[in-house]
Amino acid sequence: MVERSPVVGLLALQGDFDAHRKALAERGVESVEVRVPSDLDGVAGLVLPGGESTTILKLMEGTGLDSRLVDLVRAGLPVLATCAGVILLAREVRHPAQRSLAVLDILVERNGYGRQIDSAVVDLEVADPAGLGSATLEGVFIRAPRVTEVGEGVRVLAKRGGDPVLLQQEKVLAATFHPELTDGSPVVDLFVRILSALG
């Protein structure tokens, strides 16, 4: 729980932003839906939800939201990106190649574990229990992207069979799965700690 509740901007163009709203509300964190650049005024953090990355990209075109998001991430705003949100932030996207905001130093392959029939709930290997604040972690993977390259400034907090699935680059927390769909996920707790560390 945070003392002075910061307001988090939820990118709400498409996807499971409402699941994120609930996860934050359960931890006493307020959020506001972001559809146009002015919705970002005054936010203390940002959530890029799951959904269809192609769709979300199309909906950002010509709105100025993309450049505004890049500026905020570069300025050190805490970010929680899940699934499609990670694809939006990645340095490079493959399978198929797709434009991205290129602020997170990773390479991702879309639908890297297959189609919906391959979606699964998986027990993950926690690589950094101290960093995450938990020794166990559940991952809900839905048509998930696969991280195939990780840059030097990126810490891997959890893995799935050798693949990095939870990453941190400074104040950006990126999960290729959906912590917002797991009750009491330590990933959302960690994001709230990153937020409140700002004071």
Added chain:
Amino acid sequence: MDFKSPEFRVKVGLAEMLKGGVIMDVTNASQAKVAEDAGAAAVMALERVPADIRAEGGVARMAAIDKIAEIMQTVSIPVMAKCRIGHPAEALVLQALGVDFIDESEVLTPADEENHVWKLDFKVPFVCGCRNLGEALRRIGEGAAMMRTKGEAGSGNIVEAVRHLRAVRGEIRRLGTLDPAELVPAAKELQAPLELVEYVAREGKLPVPNFAAGGVATPADAALCMMLGAESVFVGSGIFKSEDPSRRAKAIVHAVTHWQDPVALLEASRGLEGAMRGLDMAKLTPEEMLSRRGW
């Protein structure tokens, strides 16, 4: 029903990811590309759009497998496909092909006039149509991971979608006013499983996302569905039976994203060519109403 099982959670999980988006009917790969480029969150593969099924008649079946496979190769967004009501063999074929969602749909000619597919046995998630809460809960009891109100497919007339959205929402509200003992006769009246009736009474919503479908022809129609509580919108004939599919598709996507913003809705509504020609419900016989299929 075990809503916490991993199988059910990943099925409903994909439905969650499609919220706030538009799912578009397509009959071939080039239409699928137009839909993806316009910002569709998913496409629905079928052999003919509902307006053509209505006009041409005959038995409407699952789409040709090669067409669905071509659509799956062409777009990176989820691909759904329709099977006939009560035709688990078509559903098994679609699951083996690897489609992301199956729509057990009243738009196709029913294969079984009493039973729907037992969807809990499948790994792939299903969406089904409903006209009211009882029908929705019966489908969820069979394993559907997403509901869509039926509306009247291929009509270009939003009136039935509005009727069904209001019916579901009104019945959900009514359950919230009942005490536990009263939920038993309510379940009997709704012809729905008691445990699902209890869930709805407690949570004030369906256990799965509820989208709208049937008769959406304009951006304002799509926004109206969102105003009535739909979490996403399916558009069938409304796009590819209009005079400007690409532009209209983009406009409807924009309207669903910004449905709470009248100025954005105005922008989405500007400069569109002719919408599909609509049908007057009073001119349809009960046999011609696709929404009456399914039980």
